[in-house]
Amino acid sequence: DIQMTQSPSAMSASVGDRVTITCRASQGISNYLAWFQQKPGKVPKRLIYASSSLQSGVPSRFSGSGSGTEFTLTISSLQPEDFATYYCLQHNSYPRTFGQGTKLEIK
């Protein structure tokens, strides 16, 4: 099975900050990676698919990059509504696997 390791597991940042979250795959997954945002008590929402494609309706301050084993989600200028938990998901092979999550909190 492919293991997905996210870092950091938690972080605090301020409104306006640039934030980067990393996801590493235990083996190459090409660009078969998606990023999700989940707010407390809410359903996860897909932000990015195919590593770098922005989901329709998602603000352009979100971007994704990477291929192979290392991927990043970047938020260029944090907004109050961005404080949430973020997950990566590999869909290169079965079983699909999520990263353990990154909780982004207000500093």
Next chain:
Amino acid sequence: EVQLVESGGGLVKPGGSLRLSCAASGFSFSTSTMTWVRQAPGKGLEWVSCIDSGSSHIFSADSVKGRFTISRDNAKNSLYLEMNNLRAEDTAVYYCVTGDANVWGQGTMVTVSS
């Protein structure tokens, strides 16, 4: 509007069984791979199982193999998860999700406790 609505969750004793259902609407369910994802209270997301459009290919996480069975009825636009021999660690919100993980249902809570 694309919609997934889960049902069938509840409280069950360890070793018991439960069948979850997911009603799909607003998209071509019969041509879509479908997935179940779960989330234990306060924990992360866990991929559980998926089934292709024709029920030819089914994949499941090791944690549920031999106990959970995913199935679908394309005529009814419905996805199912039959859960047997339930354990406390199966306690979670279970989400019905399209294969590309773009659309999620609201989830149904399963609690396994004596």
